Amino acid sequence: MSFSVTILGCASAKPTANRHPSAQAVNIHEQYYLVDAGEGVQQQLIRAGINPLKLRAVFLSHLHGDHLYGLFPLLSTLGLYGRCTPLPVYAPAPFGEMLAAHLRFLDRELPYTVEWHEVDTTQHALLMENRTLEVWSIPLRHRVPCAGVLFREKEPPLNVDKFKITKYGLSIAQIAAAKRGEAVTLANGETLPNEELTYRPYRPRAYAYLSDTNFSARAAELCRGVDLMYHEATYAAAEQRSARERGHSTTADAAKAALKAGAGRLVIGHYSSRYKDEQVLVDEARALFPETYPATEGHTFTIEKQR
Ligand SMILES: [Zn+2]
Numbered sequence: 001m002s003f004s005v006t007i008l009g010c011a012s013a014k015p016t017a018n019r020h021p022s023a024q025a026v027n028i029h030e031q032y033y034l035v036d037a038g039e040g041v042q043q044q045l046i047r048a049g050i051n052p053l054k055l056r057a058v059f060l061s062h063l064h065g066d067h068l069y070g071l072f073p074l075l076s077t078l079g080l081y082g083r084c085t086p087l088p089v090y091a092p093a094p095f096g097e098m099l100a101a102h103l104r105f106l107d108r109e110l111p112y113t114v115e116w117h118e119v120d121t122t123q124h125a126l127l128m129e130n131r132t133l134e135v136w137s138i139p140l141r142h143r144v145p146c147a148g149v150l151f152r153e154k155e156p157p158l159n160v161d162k163f164k165i166t167k168y169g170l171s172i173a174q175i176a177a178a179k180r181g182e183a184v185t186l187a188n189g190e191t192l193p194n195e196e197l198t199y200r201p202y203r204p205r206a207y208a209y210l211s212d213t214n215f216s217a218r219a220a221e222l223c224r225g226v227d228l229m230y231h232e233a234t235y236a237a238a239e240q241r242s243a244r245e246r247g248h249s250t251t252a253d254a255a256k257a258a259l260k261a262g263a264g265r266l267v268i269g270h271y272s273s274r275y276k277d278e279q280v281l282v283d284e285a286r287a288l289f290p291e292t293y294p295a296t297e298g299h300t301f302t303i304e305k306q307r
């Protein structure tokens, strides 16, 4: 039951010698989701040992080149690899027009369909779900419409304690009732509350991706209790003015968001090319939020399963 985030790119828009623009692979129960697709993302997937055919969906936070220039070559490559299952892409408008142009001029014979799902970046909305996972949009404050992505595991089904089954001699019907969350009445008339018999096998985990954005109290609030939060920190704290004007955040903004959300750990990234070494940014954020870690390409952050 894996739940992890692999950093594929951590730079902002200007190219640097040793960093790629934004992209991450989120692995939830061995299902892979691509979050943003900066230039070079397909090579970065290969370097990280992630088979691009395993991607179940793509989420694009916004339509700035440093978050999507890598997507179109990846779409072509998936065709070369013979993908036949549809690929959902969640992105704000007018992504559909870009996709249509790409398909018309460069990928006329793609053997699979790319399904665009429009994201309304003003809404905190459920984008997709399956048996164990929900993915939500988080409205952000950037120069163009932009939404973060929140991955939340669903509550796992109740398990009935084996020791209690023996202790109370529960029948199959009583076990089924306990699994449905009901209280169980024994033959002697005693009623056992559901909590006496059941437990959740694990605590649901959550990851929030917030880039690109000014500090947003609302966004932080929507991420309440996440185990891991990625928040862009393009600038050092002293560059507050540049950050505000350009729709970005400082290290202090990122730390403030993690504090407000009560996040377990904070990962910062989307570093401006002016910072050759991100340690200065990490140190600043850590002074406010000690559990801060740098986005480093190829590094995987794992959220452990906990009872
Ligand atoms: Zn960006």
Ligand SMILES: [Zn+2]
Pocket (backbone or CB within 6 Å): 062, 064, 142, 212
């Ligand atoms: Zn941007």
